Amino acid sequence: MMRRLNIERILCIWMALIAAIALYGARGLPLEARYTLGPGVTPLFYSVLLIVSSAAVFLMARNLRPVSFKSLISEPGRRGTMLFAMFIVLSGLVYVLGFMVSIFLFTFAGLILIEDWAYHKALLFSIVWTLVLHTIFVRFLAARLIRGVLF
């Protein structure tokens, strides 16, 4: 079974799951209202449409390469996985270090690990970029960002 699962089919399964959850969530909603459709009709109709179209795409998605864990950790997928993983770390780090320090660290680490920049260039660019973002969002747009528990 797993061998037949390519990325398109996995997506279709997820879509069907979302539709199934929506159908479950919409089960108590009225389908009729005075002279018009009730609030439950559109979620029901769209869920069925999503299931049908996902099933069609699922059946058509033959002869594609199956998904393997190896493709996520070897090139070229490794860079994407690393970028996404770093982004998740960044999302957690802002609570501790705040936005600006976390963004500086993300930029610095990303330029070295993903883009293979030299340390000194990456450091300089990260400082400049963090300052640019700080100027735009904090100074000009007056955005109130998380400062982090350490600051």
Place this chain on the structure above:
Amino acid sequence: MSDTLLLLLGGFESLLRVEVFLACLVGVVMGTFIGVLPGIGPTSAIAILLPAVYGMDPLVAMVTLAGIFYGGTYGGTITAVLLNIPGEATSVATAYDGYPMCKAGKAGIAIGMGAICSTIAATIGVILLTLIAMPLARFGLRFGPVEYTSIYIFAFAMVSSMTGRNVFKALMSLSLGLLLATVGQDVMYGTPRLTFGQLRLIDGIRFVPAIVGLYGMSEILFNTIHRVDLPGKEMPDNRLDFKNVFPRWHHIAECKWTILRSTIVGFLVGVMPGAGGTIAGLLGYDIEKLLSKDPDKYGTGVIQGVAAPESANSASSAGALVPLLSLGIPGSGTTAVMLGAFVLLGVRPGPRFFTTQPELAWGIIASMYLGNVLLLILNTTLIPLFVTLLRISHKAISIVVPTLCFIGIYSVHRSMTDVWVMMVFALVGYVFKLRGIPGAPLVLALLLGGSMEFSLRQSLVLSAGSPLVFFSKPISLLFVIASILVVVMAFVRTLRSRKRGL
């Protein structure tokens, strides 16, 4: 007519404000630069910048975003000609003859011709937009919920059938968007739907993180994994100084009918929902090749092969704004994102837009006249600078853009949930892009799903529950029939290509 001129003059007056003029300049510079960068198009750029324009003056914000939108088509020419890599999908056809011209040492003429054609075509396009937009908006004032429902259905049908080869994939994208648009309070009775008791879902799924994830972050993820390497020393040697980027008069004279025909084709394609700059460029090129006395020369470096796609894609940008500004209905992914920007700024384009917000409506249109002149200057004088910037930024963009999206999305509503929503949509967008599933139907459905449902249910109330109301009004009937035809044709096309094993 004189009313239109007066209102347009009012629009030009607003350009005298320093911040609006600067917004126009910044927008077109960014647009050109984004167009130069392979992998990132105006749609992604506008999506990425959505959070940054939140809270700004609507005129300043929209002039900037519009500048990015039409400026992107200019920038794409530079890399299409010099590197045979269309920086923007709309310039695919430009590379067919632009790159052979570059190899023959005529890159300057090709880029200069592209810029001149784009300026002429875009200006004609904006003139047509000026003339059509207000009468169409006035006509739109006659539309009731019945007409609007059928127009929404037509827009969904067109976008689903024109984007991508497999209609089932487009349908999957559309139905996901429509389903997500139902989350939150019911549009008519306020009943909570699909919220599963979560208060944060009562306002529905916010479209800004969804759009930024789907178009901005997913593009970066895709480009990081499937990197387009720029040719280094392989770039043919060409002189790109000011003297060498201006075509001679005879070049322009040779292309005058090409420019005019492609402009009309491009504008009409732009107005039509679901098409867009890429189709306009390819269609403009194909038509000129068909009409040519010597079609075999196309692809070897003929100047008409650059003039046709560039004129068509530039005119399509102005055409795409017609339904958006006049009826409030975007016809493509980029204009859907622009509608998102309007909504984010608290403005709703549509039939009343020209009467309730004339300064904004005419300010945007006037800025396009100015922007196209600025683009001509930029694209003939600063080509070496854009190529240098491309080489520098190519290796930083995958880190710079995520940080911009991250801080931008958080700052709109001060919500980390929005950041997570963006990441989920980034993953969805990546798989969509990888497998050729169009994202435009999803975005369009997410933005307009609620409005369509409201119009549909209102129509049924007005007709005492009879669905026949959609067949009893001529405009509605026309759009319903057109929608059915479009969908049937898309299904037939998909099944035929399956049979052929495509």
